[in-house]
Amino acid sequence: MSDANPKQTKEDVHHEVSLAEAVSHVDEEPVGFNQRVFSGTLLWVVAVACVAYSAFHLYVMNIYPLETWAYRLSHIGGGLALGFMIYAAGATRNEDVSKRNLVGDTVLALAAVGVFTGFAMMIAIWYNVMQTGMPAGQPWALRFYGIPLFAGSVLAVMHGWFFTVRLKDRISLADVLLVVATFSAIAYLILFSRQLQLRGGISMALPSDMWAAVTCVVLVVELTRRLAGMALVIIASVFVGYAFLGPWLPGILYHRGYDAKRFFTYIITDNGILSAPIAISSTYIILFVIFAAFLQATRVGEYFVNFAFAAAGHKRGGPAKVAVFASGLMGMINGTSAGNVVATGSLTIPMMKKVGYKPQTAASVEAAASTGGQIMPPIMGAGAFIMAEITGIPYINIVYAGIIPAVIYFLSIFFMVDLAAQKYGMVGLPRADLPKFGKLLKQVYLFTPIIVLIGSLLSGYSVIRCGTLAMVSAAVVSWLTPHRMGPKQLFRALELGARMALQLVAVCATAGIIVGVIALTGIGSRFSAVLLGLAEHSQFLALVFAMLVSIVLGMGMPTTAAYVVAASVMAPGLINLGIEPLTAHFFIFYFAVISAITPPVALAAYAGAALSGSDPLKTSVESFKFGLAAFIVPYMFYLSDEMLLQGSWVDSIHVTATAAVGVYLLSAAVQGWFFGRANNVARIVLLAGGLTMIDAGWLTDVVGVTVGIAVYVYQKGFVRPRDMARGAD
Known part of the structure; x- marks a missing residue:
């Protein structure tokens, strides 16, 4: 693997921009291809709406709780409205060069008639309820409210696809209609939420x-x-x-089918869109996204990256090692692998290229490290919260269980980076260009928000209380820096938090649709039965099937949705085979996460390739190699649940040590470097030795260590093939 330019020297390392200038942009939110950038009055309108959205969640979670359905529907409604204002239906542009189109104008006019008719009837329904105090509107309004609203919404969506001029600095009329439609639909669902809890999904449901x-x-x-x-x-x-097609499908896919009224009124309940994904999104995810926004607004994220550069930037392949640390830390909070690649990779990828990594390898390291942030406790990119909600296992137990697997994963990437640097003789960045470590040590108090978060979690406080305390500590600690948080920075943090949360709100709501279909049709349990039959009661074979399904489902999907869908389909079958729920869900979660770096659809790798200018497919293949340990670690904790801290401390330490040796041998085999360049035979032997250490038994450990020692002796020239042949004689 040609990872670098072997002729790279210290004299060749020059910066097109200063490191300080590059790091200063780490906390800036990248602008998407279809994201609008406002100015003037519209900028303030959208910003205030974002701040109100974030403040609403913090107020409800910490001060004045709302009824559950009303709160979750408000969470979805606010996210939809902000999303349609900020993100266009396609790529935006700066100039309006379009001409009026009669068909487009007609579609937009019909959409406006439908949406505003529904809106007017919704106002009438609300007015009647407010006047009478009874949860029933005017019969004529209820009868005719929904059809024009639905038709107008569909036409507005279509207009956004085919006819809208997507200008970067203004909201299209079609998207204004979608905002109005959002308010109309969500207001109705909130108004009748208590009734829907009783009649949703059954024949008593109303057409409206x-x-x-x-x-x-x-x-x-x-x-x-x-x-x-x-x-x-x-x-x-x-x-x-x-x-809807179940009655015409064969075998296990058959079901009796459902009419539209029953299906959609079921999907909008807490069995569907309002189920676990949105329950977590509206509490833990939004809380920690706002916490991440506080870290960005106070420039604490910049300190994290500077600290990493000061500690490791001068080492061989230093920027790659910085990427492992910084991306893991930021990715834990960020919540999306691809988003974290864009945020930290904009700095680390150019720096890696400076010290000799090829663009493809630089992007691969960043993608693998950013993906690993999703499995890093205590936040795990929101995965820990969703797993706790689905399984009923206490959150803190999931955090504990995730520690050793995450350490092993990041150790493997570190080994890969270091071995590649040795192989190609790469150097670090000049110390003169790096932040001064001694100076940064004097600001170590900027780690306080993370310490407060972890400490309060271990002290037994609720997750919401812990996140709020960490947020407050980020604001307080900023007063010891030049970037002290005042009203302006607070406003910016709340605005940024809302913007960062929008994708997760949409994804969790859509994942809820899938969860609702699985629950309604029972396909999950039937699929589990098939899994049991195919595996013939072999847990290992069932795990292989679960791995493949999790990766395929996760391709192209954010981690949160990938895990929810895969767990809904696969987890019951694995548990029925006798696998512990914690192990089964962690197994599925890990493979759903690493689907982000698994070819052919690897979103994190593609994001890195876009930043580095490398070939996306080749980058995805190489990021897969860097994340190879993630494919091994789940089998390790299946065979040795001590890795999930389910046994004694002695056993857990033993498992950790042997796993670390195993992933080092695997990394050496992949990189072809083990105390010197390793030939193909040595790489095969190292690969076999590493794989034997998947099982933490003493016999397999001895075999793996013996293999490592034997290859070391061979690599150092203490013994040659002819010596072994002579000894055999």
Whole structure:
């Protein structure tokens, strides 16, 4: 693998821009291809709306709790409205060079008639309820409310696809209509939420319930398309289609089918869109996204990266080692692998290229490290919270269980980076260009928010209380820096938090649609039965199937949605085979996460390739190699649950040590460097030795260590093939 330029020397390392200037942009949020950039009055309107959205969540979580359904629906509604204002239906541009189109104008006019008719009837319904105090509107309004609203919303979506001029600095009329439609549908669902808890999904549901629900589904799916691409939209559409096509499908796919009213009123309940993903999104995810925004607004993220550069930037392959540390730390909070690649990779990838890494390898290291942030406790990119909600296992137990696997994963990437640097003789950055470590040590108090977060979690406080304390500590500690948080920075943090949360809100809502279909049709349990039959009661074979399904489902999907969908389908079958729930869910979660660096669809690797200018497919293959340990670690903790801290400390230490040796041998085999350049035979032997250490038994450990020692002796020239041949004689 040609990872670098072997002729790279210290004299060749020059910076096109200063490190300080590059680091200063780490906390800036990248602008998406379809994201609008406002100015003037519109800028303030959208910013205030974002601040109100963040402040609403903090107020409800910490001061004045709302009824559960009303809160979750408000969470979705606010996210939809902000999403349609900020993100266009396609790529935006700076100039309006379009001409008026009669067909487009007609579609927009019809959309406006439908949406505003629904809106007017919604106002009438609300007015009647407020006047009478009874949860029932005017019969004529209820009868005719939904159809025009749904039709107008669909036409507005279509206008955004085909006819809208997507200017970067203004909101299109079609998207204004979608904001109005969002308010109309969500207001109805909130108003009748208590009634929907009783009649949702059954024959008592009203036609107006169905139309409000189906409108909400259309809006959720459209925003997901804008923010997360087509992969999740296609999968959700397949599941929705399955709900109606069941009577015509063969075998285990058969079910009796459902009419539209029952299906959509079921999907909008806490069995569907309002289920676990949105329950977590509206509490833990939004809380920690705002916490991440506080870190960005106070420039603490900049300190993290500077600290990493000061500690490791001068080492061989230093910027790559910085990427491992910084991306892991920021990715833990960020919540999306690809998003973290863009945030930290804009700095680390150019720096890696400076010290000799080829663009492809620089992007691969960043993608693997950023993906690993999703498995790093205590936040795990929101995975820990969702797992706790789904399994009922206490959150703190999941955090503990994730420590050793995350350490092993990042150790493997570090080994890969270091061995590549040795192989190609790469150097670090000049010390003169790096931040002064002694100076940064005097600012070590900037780690306080992370320490407060972890300390309060270990002290037994609720997750919401812990996140809030960490947020407050970030604001307080900023007063000891030049970037002290005042009203302006607080406003910016709350605005940024809302913007950062939008993708996760849309993704979690769409994942809820899939969860609802699985629950309604029972396909999850039937698929588990098939899994049991195929595996013939072999846990290992079932795990291989679960791995493949998790990776395939996760391709092109954010981690949160990938895990939720895969766990809904696969986890019951694995648990029925006798695998512990914690192990089964961690196994699925890990493979859902690393789907972000698994070819052919590897979103994190593609994001890195875009920054480095490398070939996306080759980058995905190489990032797969760097993340190879992630494919091994889940089998390690399946065979040795001490890795999940389920046994004694002595056993856990033993498992950690042997796993570290194992991934080092695997890394050496992949890189072809083990105390010197390793030939193909040595690489095969090292690979075999590393794989034997998947099982933490003493016999396999002895075999693996013996293999490592034997190859070391061979590499150092203490013994030659002819000596072994002579000894055999």
